[in-house]
Amino acid sequence: MKFASLKSASPDGRLVLVARDGATAVEAHGIAATLIDALERWEQLAPALQELYGLLNQGCAPGSFAFDPRNCAAPLPRSYQWCDASAFLNHGRLMERAFNTEPIPDFETIPVMYQGASDDFLGPHDDVALPDESQGIDFEGEFGVIVGHVPMGATAQAAQQQVRLLVQLNDWSLRKLGPREMATGFGFFQCKPSTSFAPLAITPDELGDRWSDGRVKLALAVRWNGAWFGHPNGAEMNYSFGELIAHAARTRRLSAGTVIGSGTVSNVDRGAGSACIAERRVIEIIDQGEARTGFMRFGDTVRMAAQDSQGNMPFGLIEQRVVAAVPAG
Amino acid sequence: MKFASLKSASPDGRLVLVARDGATAVEAHGIAATLIDALERWEQLAPALQELYGLLNQGCAPGSFAFDPRNCAAPLPRSYQWCDASAFLNHGRLMERAFNTEPIPDFETIPVMYQGASDDFLGPHDDVALPDESQGIDFEGEFGVIVGHVPMGATAQAAQQQVRLLVQLNDWSLRKLGPREMATGFGFFQCKPSTSFAPLAITPDELGDRWSDGRVKLALAVRWNGAWFGHPNGAEMNYSFGELIAHAARTRRLSAGTVIGSGTVSNVDRGAGSACIAERRVIEIIDQGEARTGFMRFGDTVRMAAQDSQGNMPFGLIEQRVVAAVPAG
Numbered sequence: 001m002k003f004a005s006l007k008s009a010s011p012d013g014r015l016v017l018v019a020r021d022g023a024t025a026v027e028a029h030g031i032a033a034t035l036i037d038a039l040e041r042w043e044q045l046a047p048a049l050q051e052l053y054g055l056l057n058q059g060c061a062p063g064s065f066a067f068d069p070r071n072c073a074a075p076l077p078r079s080y081q082w083c084d085a086s087a088f089l090n091h092g093r094l095m096e097r098a099f100n101t102e103p104i105p106d107f108e109t110i111p112v113m114y115q116g117a118s119d120d121f122l123g124p125h126d127d128v129a130l131p132d133e134s135q136g137i138d139f140e141g142e143f144g145v146i147v148g149h150v151p152m153g154a155t156a157q158a159a160q161q162q163v164r165l166l167v168q169l170n171d172w173s174l175r176k177l178g179p180r181e182m183a184t185g186f187g188f189f190q191c192k193p194s195t196s197f198a199p200l201a202i203t204p205d206e207l208g209d210r211w212s213d214g215r216v217k218l219a220l221a222v223r224w225n226g227a228w229f230g231h232p233n234g235a236e237m238n239y240s241f242g243e244l245i246a247h248a249a250r251t252r253r254l255s256a257g258t259v260i261g262s263g264t265v266s267n268v269d270r271g272a273g274s275a276c277i278a279e280r281r282v283i284e285i286i287d288q289g290e291a292r293t294g295f296m297r298f299g300d301t302v303r304m305a306a307q308d309s310q311g312n313m314p315f316g317l318i319e320q321r322v323v324a325a326v327p328a329g
Numbered sequence: 330m331k332f333a334s335l336k337s338a339s340p341d342g343r344l345v346l347v348a349r350d351g352a353t354a355v356e357a358h359g360i361a362a363t364l365i366d367a368l369e370r371w372e373q374l375a376p377a378l379q380e381l382y383g384l385l386n387q388g389c390a391p392g393s394f395a396f397d398p399r400n401c402a403a404p405l406p407r408s409y410q411w412c413d414a415s416a417f418l419n420h421g422r423l424m425e426r427a428f429n430t431e432p433i434p435d436f437e438t439i440p441v442m443y444q445g446a447s448d449d450f451l452g453p454h455d456d457v458a459l460p461d462e463s464q465g466i467d468f469e470g471e472f473g474v475i476v477g478h479v480p481m482g483a484t485a486q487a488a489q490q491q492v493r494l495l496v497q498l499n500d501w502s503l504r505k506l507g508p509r510e511m512a513t514g515f516g517f518f519q520c521k522p523s524t525s526f527a528p529l530a531i532t533p534d535e536l537g538d539r540w541s542d543g544r545v546k547l548a549l550a551v552r553w554n555g556a557w558f559g560h561p562n563g564a565e566m567n568y569s570f571g572e573l574i575a576h577a578a579r580t581r582r583l584s585a586g587t588v589i590g591s592g593t594v595s596n597v598d599r600g601a602g603s604a605c606i607a608e609r610r611v612i613e614i615i616d617q618g619e620a621r622t623g624f625m626r627f628g629d630t631v632r633m634a635a636q637d638s639q640g641n642m643p644f645g646l647i648e649q650r651v652v653a654a655v656p657a658g
Contacts, residue, residue: 011369011584078409079409079448080447081447086515101514102512104512104513104514105509105513112515114444114515114516114518115445115446115517115518116444117444117581118409118410118447119408119410119583119586119587120409120581120582120583120584130580131481131482135580151657152458152460152654152657153460153654153657155657180435181516182515183433183434183514184433184434185430185433185511185512185514185516186415186433186441186442186511186516186517187443187444187510187514187515187516188444188515189412189442189444189577190576190579191580192444192580193580193581194581194582247519248518249657250460250519251459251460251503251506251519251520251521251522252446252523253449253523254448254449255449257448325482327482328480328482328483328484328487328578
């Protein structure tokens, strides 16, 4: 199944099912009020949702309409929890050089994960309003999962059974604010403005064998101001999503709707490019002695779409512009 | 006004108004479905809530009933955001010695704040289920505020105008997991299990002059297994709540219902005792050469109540027991 939330007066949006080909959609409101509601009552509601999805794909769903991703909020416009890992160790190792930080303890054996803000997710075509161009505006292309209820202490295997939906996201970062916040020990805060999501949250079966071993095995194509920036593949993730969920649930249960991110997709092969500017910059430092690429400027755009070998985009695409925030009155 | 959420089948609980004397309550469902709903539509709903609260205090509210805080969830049983500062610098300075960490950069001029988990807040009398007694189980007595919508870049003064409710909370911590997580730079995660709240979220006017300068100027009385542990006063907070909210909103807007915490209440006067075990331990190290107090054991209880000079408890009280979590199946 493919879910989207259309913008509406409700902060949770209008839940729709989107046909496999992305052309049409149908309201799911008669079954679940919101995507959070669907996740909380998944076992109960999934059969009816699946039936409606079947009708939609056959062109027989009453009330179906043309789907326009430009009307979409994030699939979950807000949630109760967002936890983001750094599960591509290649990226983390490069970033340690970028920030000139001490090696992260136990990096190869214990996932690193930060608690993110989940109260205000941005939609795939929303402008990204930020206060200051000098803060090192950067994108981070990632995959993520949305889970059902996960008990405290769940094993990685049990945790992975709670993956309900897969998502593709852009974890916006303000790089100049990061090192000071890391040095406090309290972790990322101001350096992580609102996160953006591709329009479609999809059940794992939609990917066929491109979802296996708890990984989204697709290339994430990233373009900055129209120019190729990278197409790293999610297959190289060093921890599975099951392992990441279990890490999050070690000392507390996770509520349905919790979003767990992979961290920036990153491949050892330099030819794959990067999914964030900071990584390209540190590669420039390594290869050329200095960073040559600047961060984003107001007016810049970024486009991100996971693509399969046929060029299909199972999550739809993120295409956003960075703009100057209007000063608070 | 005083709000509580009674436990119910809904994860958001049943919203009630509680009389000033704490004896009676009345359903607020006819006005606002949940406390989050009330916060999102505060300007619109506050007059009707205020009118009902007036009737309740006069003993004239239809359908009022005896209030039992043992039936309470947290005032917000879950929210979209929870941000916790460390705004009592005395505590932070002592903790640096406890963890033997580098001084926090800009500690005197920029608040430190971590993003906490808000998906599963615990009620004032809920057992606190934790997986492992050896992880350094500790309480942290704090004050907090719940805000309305805060725009990105709000000044401290404007931010403070968005304080809707005051709360008292226990930010449970697992001290043995903290240092490694601080060293990653990604911040607190597994060391912060679910946070607990006193039953009543109150409008600032309920405190009279005990709410001023953006601070809750009350002693927070803490008892561990029935024995006095401390009664530090919130007046010594080094940053105002307005400053803390503005810090949180520097690079993103905050949704209504965002909870901002003070960090452990801590006073320079040693006679005030402490609001967490870690602080007492480091004072023991300083005064006696070694930590003599252990952390909590399964079966231990902690009681926390802010008290005014007449012994009134405007937030009600937290009284909880730590228990071993049932292993995940």
